[in-house]
Amino acid sequence: MKKTHMRELFAANPNRFREFFIEAAGIKLDFSKNLITAKTMKLLADLAEERRLTDAVNEMFRGEQINRSEQRPALHIALRNASERPIYVDGQDVMPEVRATLEKMELFTWKIRSTQWRGFSNLPFTDIVSIGIGGSFLGPKLVSAALKPYWNDTLNCHYVANIDGTHITEVLKHLDPETTLFLIQSKSFGTQETLENAKVARHWFMQNGGSEDTIGKHFVAITANVPSAIEFGIAEDNIFPMWDWVGGRYSLWSAIGLPTALAIGMDGFRALLSGAYAMDEHFRTAPIDQNLPIILALLGVWYSNFMDADSYAILPYDHYLRGLPAHLQQLDMESNGKRVTHNGDEVDYQTGPIIWGGAGANGQHAYHQLLHQGTRLAPADFIIPLHTHNPVANHHAILFANCLSQTQALMQGKTLSEAKQELIAAGMSAREADALAPHKVIPGNKPSNTVLFERATPRTIGALIAMYEHKVFVQGALWDINSFDQWGVELGKQLGNEILRKLVSAPAREQSSPTLDASTQGLVDLYLGRDKH
Ligand code: F6P
Numbered sequence: 001m002k003k004t005h006m007r008e009l010f011a012a013n014p015n016r017f018r019e020f021f022i023e024a025a026g027i028k029l030d031f032s033k034n035l036i037t038a039k040t041m042k043l044l045a046d047l048a049e050e051r052r053l054t055d056a057v058n059e060m061f062r063g064e065q066i067n068r069s070e071q072r073p074a075l076h077i078a079l080r081n082a083s084e085r086p087i088y089v090d091g092q093d094v095m096p097e098v099r100a101t102l103e104k105m106e107l108f109t110w111k112i113r114s115t116q117w118r119g120f121s122n123l124p125f126t127d128i129v130s131i132g133i134g135g136s137f138l139g140p141k142l143v144s145a146a147l148k149p150y151w152n153d154t155l156n157c158h159y160v161a162n163i164d165g166t167h168i169t170e171v172l173k174h175l176d177p178e179t180t181l182f183l184i185q186s187k188s189f190g191t192q193e194t195l196e197n198a199k200v201a202r203h204w205f206m207q208n209g210g211s212e213d214t215i216g217k218h219f220v221a222i223t224a225n226v227p228s229a230i231e232f233g234i235a236e237d238n239i240f241p242m243w244d245w246v247g248g249r250y251s252l253w254s255a256i257g258l259p260t261a262l263a264i265g266m267d268g269f270r271a272l273l274s275g276a277y278a279m280d281e282h283f284r285t286a287p288i289d290q291n292l293p294i295i296l297a298l299l300g301v302w303y304s305n306f307m308d309a310d311s312y313a314i315l316p317y318d319h320y321l322r323g324l325p326a327h328l329q330q331l332d333m334e335s336n337g338k339r340v341t342h343n344g345d346e347v348d349y350q351t352g353p354i355i356w357g358g359a360g361a362n363g364q365h366a367y368h369q370l371l372h373q374g375t376r377l378a379p380a381d382f383i384i385p386l387h388t389h390n391p392v393a394n395h396h397a398i399l400f401a402n403c404l405s406q407t408q409a410l411m412q413g414k415t416l417s418e419a420k421q422e423l424i425a426a427g428m429s430a431r432e433a434d435a436l437a438p439h440k441v442i443p444g445n446k447p448s449n450t451v452l453f454e455r456a457t458p459r460t461i462g463a464l465i466a467m468y469e470h471k472v473f474v475q476g477a478l479w480d481i482n483s484f485d486q487w488g489v490e491l492g493k494q495l496g497n498e499i500l501r502k503l504v505s506a507p508a509r510e511q512s513s514p515t516l517d518a519s520t521q522g523l524v525d526l527y528l529g530r531d532k533h
Contacts, residue, residue, distance in 0.1 A: 001035050002307070005445050006411045009037065024292045025278035025463040030450040033411040034299055034379075035307070044298040045288045048478065053294070056477035061284055063087050063094075067247070067484035068342055074484040075243075076250035076469065077280050080273040080462070089245055101241055101255055106266045108220075108240075108258070112181065113152055113265060120214035121178045127156045129171060130259040131201060132185030133193045136222075137161040138330050139252025139465075140185070142323040143260045143272065146461045149320070149389040150264040157263045160201075163193040168200050177208040182219050184234065185256055187242050189225035192493070198232065222255045247484050249330050250469060268458045275462025283470045293470030296381075296449065300471065301478055303379045303447065304350045313371070313380035314357035317403040320456055321383065325357035328468055335472045335483040342480055351479045352472075360384075361402040371410060372442050382407055383451040383464070403450070413444020503527055 010016055010032075020032035059066055063073045078087045078094050086093040111117035115124035130140060141159045144151075151157070158175075160168045182201050186194045205218055216238060221229040224242040240255035252260070253273060261269040283293050303309035312332075314325040336352025357363070360382065371378055384403045388396040414422075419440035423433035453460040476483030498515070502524050516524065 001037070001040060004035065004037075006033060006035060006447075007413075007444065010411075022290055022292055022295065024282040024286065024290075025275065025467075026453055026460045027279070027292060027463050027467055028452040029292055029295065030452070031295060031299060033407050034302075034447045034449070035445060036299070036302065040302065041289065041295075041298070044302060047301070048288050048294060048298060048474070051478050051480070053288070053474060053477055057284060057473075060473065061087075061280075063089050063245070067482060069482050069485045069487070072484070073245045074247055074250065075245040076247065076253055079246065079253035080276040080280065080466075082274055082277045089243075094243070094245070097241070097243070102266075102270070104240060105255055105258060105261050105269070109261045109266045109269075112262055113155065117217070119178045119180070120210060120217055123179050124154070125181045126154065126179040127158060127175050128181050128183060128259055128262050129158045129160060129175070129201065130183045130185055131160045131168075131194055131197045132183075132222075132256070133161040133191055134330060134334075135248030135251050136185040136187060136191075136194065136256055138323070138327045139249070140257055140259045142321075142327040143252055143257065143461060143465070144263045145323050146318075146320045146456055147260070147264050147268065147272075147458055149456075150268050150458065152263065152265065155262060157259050159259070160197050161193065163196060165200075168197050172201070172204055177205050177210055177218070180205075180218065183258055184219065184221040184223075184229070184232070185258075186222075187224050187246070187248050187251065187256075189221070189223040189228035189232070192496075195232070202233065220258075222258055247335075249334055252465070264458065271458035272462040275457075275459035275464075276466035277462075278459070279463040279466035279470070283466075293467050294474050296467070296471040297474035297478070299379070299447070299449065300353065300475055303377065304353055307377055309353065309377040309379055310350075311354040311356055311376070311378045313378050314355060315360045315363060315380055315382050315406075316357075317360035317382060317384040317399055318388075318456060319359060320389070321461075322359040324383065325355065327465070328357075329355045331468060332472050334486050334489070336476050336479065336481060337488065338476075338479075338481040338483075340481070342482055347479065347481070349479070351481055352475065360406070361399060364402060364406060368406065371446060372413075377446070379447045379449075380410070381449045381451055385453055385456050385460075387455045389456065407448045407450055409442065409444070410446035410448050411444055413442040413446075414440065416441050499524065 016032045017030065019038065021030050060074060061077060063075055065071050065073055067074050073089055075087060075089065075094065078098055081087060081095060086095055112125055118124050137159055144157050158171045160171050184194065184198045202219065205215065210218060215233060216235040219234050220238045221234040222240045222242060223229045224244060226239050229239050230236055240258060242251065242254050242256065246254050253276060257269060283291060288294050300312060314328050316322060316324045332352055332355045338351050340346055370376065371380065382403050384400060416437055419437040420433045423436055424430065453464065473483055499520070
């Protein structure tokens with residue numbers, strides 16, 4: 001296939017678009033602009049079968065401990081299971097707990113949105129501040145931004161994640177403690193960034209009219225670690241549960257999605273879950289060659305493992321979806337950035353790609369140059385709704401045309417003779433055209449998928465995100481890696497604590513530490529000596 005050009009494939013097969021187009025759960029996928037034939041897809045499907053993918057899918061849906069290094073199931077699918085099917089963890093059906101939590105969310109969102117639950121001075125809430133990081137931040141932030149047209153006009157939704165004090169300072173600066181509700185979002189309730197920001201929020205509240213008696217009206221937690229949330233000062237009734245069997249980056253469907261539910265209402269949140277459920281059912285039941293997440297996963301494997309692509313671009317042509325690359329970065333890279341198999345053997349093939357991207361069409365005036373003429377192969381997903389929520393002038397048609405022209409240009413490119421002819425037609429001499437034409441050559445043959453849906457509704461956004469979750473799962477299964485742990489992030493946390501002690505404890509200032517390498521020690525010294533310069 002490396003010797004084949006997609007131009008030829010399109011020329012040879014007028015049915016190519018129809019043959020490589022599928023639709024499920026409201027998501028349409030045109031994957032015809034990939035360097036594949038029916039035979040390629042058949043061989044990739046064989047690979048999936050050889051890797052016993054169907055067994056892996058069934059294991060996940062049955063609640064088996066597929067996160068083997070942490071001995072846990074990965075059951076985000078239970079959070080949106082709209083069927084009567086029970087899902088067991090350690091012999092216990094988790095569905096009653098899931099439903100009870102949704103009901104608790106429903107009551108809470110109703111109380112806040114109907115202004116029954118008010119702040120300490122009896123004013124209704126105007127602002128929600130979600131404090132969390134990683135999966136306790138990116139997913140809810142993405143979804144609430146994606147569904148902005150559905151927001152309640154009277155409630156504003158803010159997010160604080162970074163331990164850079166600028167983040168919380170800038171958010172709190174414009175808020176009134178009397179009308180601000182804080183959601184402390186942390187599965188572990190042990191994440192340094194979140195706890196430190198939560199303390200700052202509590203202090204700000206106390207300094208500005210709040211009290212121990214009224215904190216219960218303004219602080220709510222979402223966590224699997226209830227004792228630590230209580231110790232922090234959150235009333236037990238104000239704690240929404242999470243469970244060990246939900247990974248952080250898969251948690252936007254749980255009570256971690258509370259900021260979204262507050263912003264768009266519980267009906268909207270349930271519609272989001274129903275979209276994800278529709279994708280789950282498609283994923284669980286459709287044959288490999290008609291299975292949207294599996295096809296996406298196989299194409300990713302094709303480029304990573306057979307064509308040496310290192311990265312994968314996510315290009316949403318929808319302003320509301322501009323947070324999608326950041327969410328998928330965590331989803332994909334924290335899940336599949338792994339180097340050993342389930343058994344602990346080092347892999348001798350590439351695993352998860354580097355995910356990057358940004359809002360189309362802005363990227364066309366920035367990094368698309370490398371996609372068109374650079375030396376690296378970076379497959380891309382172009383994601384666009386057929387209808388916009390904001391039909392301004394001719395904007396959506398222009399946006400759509402931009403999206404399509406990019407995938408077309410990536411696929412077909414421009415040959416040397418086409419470039420020369422164009423220059424000569426524009427009045428250039430043959431000599432000048434010869435000199436300039438090589439710079440204008442665009443090799444083409446660059447793969448892309450076009451992912452479409454009617455409109456960015458709660459349901460389609462639910463289906464879209466679930467589609468990517470399952471894509472990541474399939475790739476993890478093919479690579480025989482654990483997509484549900486993240487031990488790699490721990491070393492930085494450990495070392496960070498050690499360095500922090502050196503930065504803040506006075507005696508350490510006097511002496512250098514034998515445990516630090518020279519570079520880190522030098523940088524610590526710069527920090528400790530910063531006032532002197
Ligand atoms: O450090 C990575 C991580 O563990 C993510 O997997 C997780 O989403 C994030 O930190 C936040 O964790 P928590 O919800 O426990 O605060």
